[in-house]
Amino acid sequence: MLNNLKENEIEVATKLINGGLAMAKSSMEQILQSPITLKKVAFGIDKEDVSKFRSEADNVSLIKTELMGDLKGSCFLVFSESDVEKINKACLPADILNDDSPESKMMILGFLTEIDNMVAAAVITEFANFLGVDIFGNVPSLHVLNKNKVNEFLANETTSFDSVIHFKAIFKGEELDISPDFIWIFNEKFMDKIKEVL
Amino acid sequence: MKLLIVDDSSIMRRTIEKNLGDYNLEIIGTASNGNAALEIVKEKKPDVITLDITMPEMDGITCLENIMEIHPSAKVMIITALSDKLTGLKALDKGARGFMYKPVNAEDLKKAFDKLLKRQE
Numbered sequence: 001m002l003n004n005l006k007e008n009e010i011e012v013a014t015k016l017i018n019g020g021l022a023m024a025k026s027s028m029e030q031i032l033q034s035p036i037t038l039k040k041v042a043f044g045i046d047k048e049d050v051s052k053f054r055s056e057a058d059n060v061s062l063i064k065t066e067l068m069g070d071l072k073g074s075c076f077l078v079f080s081e082s083d084v085e086k087i088n089k090a091c092l093p094a095d096i097l098n099d100d101s102p103e104s105k106m107m108i109l110g111f112l113t114e115i116d117n118m119v120a121a122a123v124i125t126e127f128a129n130f131l132g133v134d135i136f137g138n139v140p141s142l143h144v145l146n147k148n149k150v151n152e153f154l155a156n157e158t159t160s161f162d163s164v165i166h167f168k169a170i171f172k173g174e175e176l177d178i179s180p181d182f183i184w185i186f187n188e189k190f191m192d193k194i195k196e197v198l
Numbered sequence: 199m200k201l202l203i204v205d206d207s208s209i210m211r212r213t214i215e216k217n218l219g220d221y222n223l224e225i226i227g228t229a230s231n232g233n234a235a236l237e238i239v240k241e242k243k244p245d246v247i248t249l250d251i252t253m254p255e256m257d258g259i260t261c262l263e264n265i266m267e268i269h270p271s272a273k274v275m276i277i278t279a280l281s282d283k284l285t286g287l288k289a290l291d292k293g294a295r296g297f298m299y300k301p302v303n304a305e306d307l308k309k310a311f312d313k314l315l316k317r318q319e
Binding site: 027030031092103106107110111113114117118120121122124125128129134136137138139 | 206207208209210212251252253254278279280281282283284285300301303
């Protein structure tokens, strides 16, 4: 079904996705207090393309937010080990970073999920307002994975959908040298909703 | 006045706590989910509550409904990353007195609390 999309449908979807990503970028800039640009935004409808993630880092922190409500899907924000280190150093108070207590460790890990919560919500808000749908993100979950396991993880996430539309972007820190990946997958209902608003 | 902070992120709880230090508020507790928040509300009847929406176990909107049943005079300020119209309307409809979007900064938080507490006087 997604192979038969009309040009105007793709155009509106692209505009909407770009709008959502612009909000996400702005949200990330506010959280990190540092300028961010969006690199390599790509859209697709091939399930196999979802699991073509590449990382130079050995391990990554992948934060998943499942979409709930009128649309089904998920988003994934993926940070390399060095991204996480730089973000923590730039954003968290020294008393937390230097403290070995379990509470501080939880706070440090929780900060990543809170970033994802805010960035994902920026996109969800844009989609909800534009499409007039009731959608919200579930509580984000953090997965620390070996880079070789990420594509397996992402491939598993698409198995429950007959067809998917996905988009991927890379946030690039201008001052804070980070480049997390931001990946979204939706089932075909996303395009049905686009058609409804046209 | 007694304040309860409800957010599943400990960083957010700390940020809110830190930035509201200038106000004459006694922080009587913090909670990381709706169920834990309701226990505190029942026991300590806070005057003001900051409430996140996306939380495990019980989300903020359900928690808000329950708070309004057991302690309707509580002034609830929603602090959430979800800023779509429907979520805002739902929260106000269920009894929230204020709504703020994450990420919050100290200035906006103080402005929102100035408004909320003035309304209460």
